[in-house]
């Protein structure tokens with residue numbers, strides 16, 4: 001199996017070169033319609049081609065949301081495979097947003113799907129859910145290490161319902177989200193320039209100073225734009241950890257389409273705002 005440089009090192013370099021913004025490719029039915037496309041496989045294909053063309057040379061990271069492709073069945077997955085290949089060929093890091101999580105033996109199959117270098121859906125990193133227990137993710141952690149890929153583990157999600165699980169306080173006094181951050185800090189210990197095992201921490205959550213966000217790894221921060229957070233919120237939410245934040249914007253960029261130029265402009269505008277905000281943290 002070809003082995004890549006570890007994801008953390010590749011991501012740090014991309015963040016330094018292009019800024020830390022991640023743009024999501026989330027082909028919602030409403031966006032297809034707003035772009036004048038049908039909610040069918042041809043519409044999906046066109047939406048994805050335009051998005052890839054606009055984003056591939058523009059931002060450090062692109063995060064396709066798998067569900068919007070899976071809903072068209074095998075032809076939708078073929079469009080996703082092509083997008084991943086085209087983005088990676090252009091030197092853009094792909095975070096596959098599939099939020100997988102299962103018992104360890106099944107997790108191994110999810111890992112093979114997204115993190116084995118020879119898989120058609122191989123991505124630079126994968127979003128995973130640790131809510132079957134952090135240890136259930138081990139097959140994905142192991143394969144990511146082997147292939148030079150990374151993971152983004154849901155720790156403190158951007159949605160208002162997340163607190164019911166993630167803020168629950170354990171017998172040791174630490175809440176569940178903080179426990180996930182601690183596991184990741186262990187995973188990334190000693191790695192330079194940073195480890196490959198990131199946390200998902202919503203930009204919508206307000207002041208997070210009660211959490212130890214220093215996990216020596218990236219923090220994927222969705223919630224900017226459609227969910228109400230702004231790039232200017234990043235220093236107040238993340239404090240000094242802001243330099244490891246990869247903020248994600250999906251709908252607020254995608255709504256600028258279908259013109260490639262307008263999409264590119266919208267992502268450059270967000271990228272500039274994010275860079276300025278992080279520099280002030």
Ligand SMILES: O=C(O)c1cc(=O)[nH]c(=O)n1[C@@H]1O[C@H](COP(=O)(O)O)[C@@H](O)[C@H]1O
Nearest residue numbers: 065097127157158200222226227249250251
């Ligand atoms: O893992 C994610 O990407 C994710 C985690 C989270 O806590 N909140 C969250 O919104 N996301 C994803 O980030 C994207 C946000 O999209 P917008 O709200 O349109 O910017 C969607 O693809 C969500 O599935």
